[in-house]
Amino acid sequence: xxxxxxxxxxxxxxxxxxxxxxxxxxxxxxxxxxxxxxxxxxxxxxxxxxxxxxxxxxxxxxxxxxxxxxxxxxxxxxxxxxxxxxxxxxxxxxxxxxxxxxxxxxxxxxxxxxxxxxxxxxxxxxxxxxxxxxxxxxxxxxxxxxxxxxxxxxxxxxxxxxxxxxxxxxxxxxxxxxxxxxxxxxxxxxxxxxxxxxxxxxxxxxxxxxxxxxxxxxxxxxxxxxxxxxxxxxxxxxxxxxxxxxxxxxxxxxxxxxxxxxxxxxxxxxxxxxxxxxxxxxxxxxxxxxxxxxxxxxxxxxxxxxxxxxxxxxxxxxxxxxxxxxxxxxxxxxxxxxxxxxxxxxxxxx
Numbered sequence: 001x002x003x004x005x006x007x008x009x010x011x012x013x014x015x016x017x018x019x020x021x022x023x024x025x026x027x028x029x030x031x032x033x034x035x036x037x038x039x040x041x042x043x044x045x046x047x048x049x050x051x052x053x054x055x056x057x058x059x060x061x062x063x064x065x066x067x068x069x070x071x072x073x074x075x076x077x078x079x080x081x082x083x084x085x086x087x088x089x090x091x092x093x094x095x096x097x098x099x100x101x102x103x104x105x106x107x108x109x110x111x112x113x114x115x116x117x118x119x120x121x122x123x124x125x126x127x128x129x130x131x132x133x134x135x136x137x138x139x140x141x142x143x144x145x146x147x148x149x150x151x152x153x154x155x156x157x158x159x160x161x162x163x164x165x166x167x168x169x170x171x172x173x174x175x176x177x178x179x180x181x182x183x184x185x186x187x188x189x190x191x192x193x194x195x196x197x198x199x200x201x202x203x204x205x206x207x208x209x210x211x212x213x214x215x216x217x218x219x220x221x222x223x224x225x226x227x228x229x230x231x232x233x234x235x236x237x238x239x240x241x242x243x244x245x246x247x248x249x250x251x252x253x254x255x256x257x258x259x260x261x262x263x264x265x266x267x268x269x270x271x272x273x274x275x276x277x278x279x280x281x282x283x284x285x286x287x288x289x290x291x292x293x294x295x296x297x298x299x300x301x302x303x304x305x306x307x308x309x310x311x312x313x314x315x316x317x318x319x320x321x322x323x324x325x326x327x328x329x330x331x332x333x334x335x336x337x338x339x340x341x342x343x344x345x346x347x348x349x350x
Contacts, residue, residue, distance in 0.1 A: 005144045016131040017124070021138075022192035023122050029185040031116055033332050035109045036178055041105045043171075043227055044321050047099035049081050051107065052160055054153040062104050069093060070098065081164045102275035110149055117142055125191050131195055133202075134188070143185055148177050149346055168228025169261075175224045176217070182332060183339040190343045203346030208288065212281045216338055219278045223331060224270040229263035231271070238312050241269060275311060279304055282338065289344045296340045303337040 042048050052075045053059070063069045071097045075117070075234040078081050082091065121138055124130050130138065155170035191202040205213075226232055241247035247265045259266045284302045290297035317323055 013094075015129060016195075017127075017129040018131050018196040019194040021124060021130065021134070022189040022196070023202060024124075025185045025189040028113065028117050029182055029189070031109065031334070032115045032178060032182045032185065033329070033336075035106065036080075036175075036182070036332045037321065037329045038106045038109055038326060039178070040101065040227075040325045041321075044080070044319075044324055046086070046165075047102040047106075048156060049078055049079060049159045049168060050096065050099040050103045050163055052076060052079060054156075056111075056149070059255070060108060071098065072096075074312070077224060079160050081159065081177060084164050091257075092342050107152075114145060115148070134192070135338070136282055141181065142187070144184070145179070146179055148181065151177055153256060159314070166228065168225050171228040172221055174223035175227075176220060179220060179335045183186055183335055186336050186339045187343055190340065194347055198345065204341070204342045206345050208285070208330045209342035209345050212285050212338060212342060215281045218334070219271070219274050220246070220331070220335070223268055224265045225261070226264075226271045227267070228330075229264045229267060231268040232315065234268050234323070236263050236318045237318060238272070241265070241272075272311065272315070274310060279308065285338070285341045285345070286303065289341045292348050293344050294318055296337070296344050299337040300341050303330065303334040307334050 039062050051059070051072070056120075064235040070093070073093055074094060077087065086095075093332045121142060125135070151170070151174050155174045157165050158167040158170050159165050175257060194203070234249070235241040237243070239245075242249075247269055249268075250259060251263050252259055254262075254290070260270075261267075282300055286300040289300075307330045308326065310330055314320065314323045314327050
């Protein structure tokens with residue numbers, strides 16, 4: 001009696017697709033970049049408090065009738081920003097529609113990014129196309145994106161009852177989280193590209209890489225403080241601030257820590273001069289990566305060079321809105337270029 005022929009189990013058809021996932025992450029990073037730019041416009045046009053409620057689902061639709069617009073305007077009229085600033089300045093319904101538009105676009109982009117990340121992630125997971133070790137990282141990035149929405153509302157809520165603007169501390173958390181997500185997306189996309197080339201170990205943070213990122217984070221923090229406190233307006237001259245290297249008007253009464261975190265003169269001073277510390281460490285980074293990947297070195301030079309010129313121009317024009325928006329946009333590009341360079345260091349050190 002012949003024995004039955006054993007049936008071989010079906011071969012595992014899962015095929016990791018690191019390049020496809022990397023391209024997808026770059027596209028999401030681009031959306032995050034656009035959101036950072038729109039966030040800058042929202043801040044500079046004082047639009048952030050125009051939508052006084054957080055409706056993650058139904059809020060995706062703007063007001064669709066004149067009655068809806070009047071209802072939203074009436075809600076805005078209840079908050080201190082309208083009662084103390086925009087109301088006395090003579091804000092009309094048309095003016096309100098303008099600021100509402102930018103805040104609505106900002107929130108809509110947040111929803112779009114969530115969908116653009118979550119749905120492809122589910123598809124790649126269903127196809128078992130995510131390389132081993134990357135699933136947790138991708139889910140963590142998704143969770144951080146969801147948390148960013150909560151942080152955004154936490155920021156907005158700080159300006160709805162007792163203040164005429166949002167807390168600059170919460171603004172800083174919101175901006176730094178967005179830039180951290182941008183950096184995480186770029187870093188992971190670069191790791192996946194290396195994986196596709198046969199490099200199985202992700203890049204690691206080197207000592208120099210961590211130092212460069214730490215110096216950059218300080219600059220980004222004071223940039224967020226500068227935006228949140230309107231500190232860019234305290235001086236329109238460069239290199240001196242109102243004819244002094246160290247500006248007058250700094251309030252030291254509550255101590256140096258309070259001044260570092262709350263005084264617009266000191267914050268502006270630190271932001272404009274710490275920039276040169278950033279330039280120094282980025283020059284070192286660019287020099288280190290140039291023999292490995294010249295493109296990264298060029299990107300770092302272009303990014304920080306443009307940012308310095310835009311920062312000076314923004315100050316000297318009294319914070320021209322177009323230059324200020326470009327300054328925030330290029331700031332995000334500095335983050336991306338720096339992450340690229342630090343990643344190169346991390347993979348070359350293995």
